[in-house]
Amino acid sequence: MVYLLKDESLVGWWENFFMEYCKAEIENVALEYPQQRSLLMDYWKIDKVDQEMAETLLMNPFKVFFNAEEALNTIDVAIDKEMKLHFRVHNLPETQRILIRKLRAEHLGRFIAVEGLVKKVTEVRPKLKKAVFICQKCGAHITVEQDEDILKEPLECYEEQGGCGRSSTFKLSPSLSEFIDSQKVEIQESPEGLRGGAQPERISVYIDDDIVGNIAPGDRVIVNGVLVSQQRRRGSYRLTSFDKIM
Ligand SMILES: [Zn+2]
Incomplete structure (x- = not known):
C-alpha cells in the first residue's frame, strides 16, 4: 500500500x-x-x-x-x-458538500464534506495501526500496516522484513504493535428538506488520534473526509453490497 x-x-x-x-x-x-x-x-x-x-x-x-x-x-x-x-x-468548495442521502458510488475515494447532527459516539478505543506478528516457524517479527476494520495478517513470512519467506502461522503481539486512539461517530442528515415521511439517513465516520473525544451527541458538525466502502458481512458471508463510511 x-x-x-x-x-x-x-x-x-x-x-x-x-x-x-x-x-x-x-x-x-x-x-x-x-x-x-x-x-x-x-x-x-x-x-x-x-x-x-x-x-x-x-x-x-x-x-x-x-x-x-x-x-x-x-x-x-x-x-x-x-x-x-x-x-x-x-x-472545502461547495461542490464537495454532499447530502448524506445523495452519497453515491461516484463519491468513493473522493475528499468530500457532509453536514449533520451527531447521533451517537462510541467510547474512544485503541485501534491497531502497525500490527506486529511473530512467525511461528522462525520467530521473525513481521509488521503489517492496518487501514481497515478487519485485521490484515501477513500473507507469508516476508524476507524483506528479515523473515524466512515461507507461508506460516502468525501470532499477533499486542505489546510490540502500535495503536492509535479511534472513535466511531454516527452522523444524521438534518431533517429539513426531507420529503414527507422520508427517514433521515445516517453515515458512520471514523476519527482518530488528536480529534477523538471532542464531540457529543447533539452537536452539529461538518465532516471533511474520504468516502470509503466497507464490505457488508452476514455471518461469515461477504456480501457484494457495501456500507458507506468515512
Ligand atoms: Zn518465518
Whole structure:
C-alpha cells in the first residue's frame, strides 16, 4: 500500500509549500506538541498557490495526504522535537458538500464534506495501526500496516522484513504493535428538506488520534473526509453490497 502511494514529486511539491507558506503555523504546532498534533489548513490556501494541486487533493485524497504528511514530517522546526503531525484540511468548495442521502458510488475515494447532527459516539478505543506478528516457524517479527476494520495478517513470512519467506502461522503481539486512539461517530442528515415521511439517513465516520473525544451527541458538525466502502458481512458471508463510511 505504502509503495503504491509514495510519490517523490508530490513530496517535493508539499515540502516547498510548507516551507514557503506554512513555516510559522508549523512552528506554532511544534510549540504545543504533543498536545497539538495536527496542522489544520484552509482548502483555499492551497487553491491560491496551485489550483491544480488543490483539485488533485479532492480527486485523489489518499495519495495526496500520504505524501503531504511525508513532506510535513521532514520540515525542520526551531524546536528540537521528534514530531509526527497530521495534515488536516477544511473549508472545502461547495461542490464537495454532499447530502448524506445523495452519497453515491461516484463519491468513493473522493475528499468530500457532509453536514449533520451527531447521533451517537462510541467510547474512544485503541485501534491497531502497525500490527506486529511473530512467525511461528522462525520467530521473525513481521509488521503489517492496518487501514481497515478487519485485521490484515501477513500473507507469508516476508524476507524483506528479515523473515524466512515461507507461508506460516502468525501470532499477533499486542505489546510490540502500535495503536492509535479511534472513535466511531454516527452522523444524521438534518431533517429539513426531507420529503414527507422520508427517514433521515445516517453515515458512520471514523476519527482518530488528536480529534477523538471532542464531540457529543447533539452537536452539529461538518465532516471533511474520504468516502470509503466497507464490505457488508452476514455471518461469515461477504456480501457484494457495501456500507458507506468515512
Ligand atoms: Zn518465518
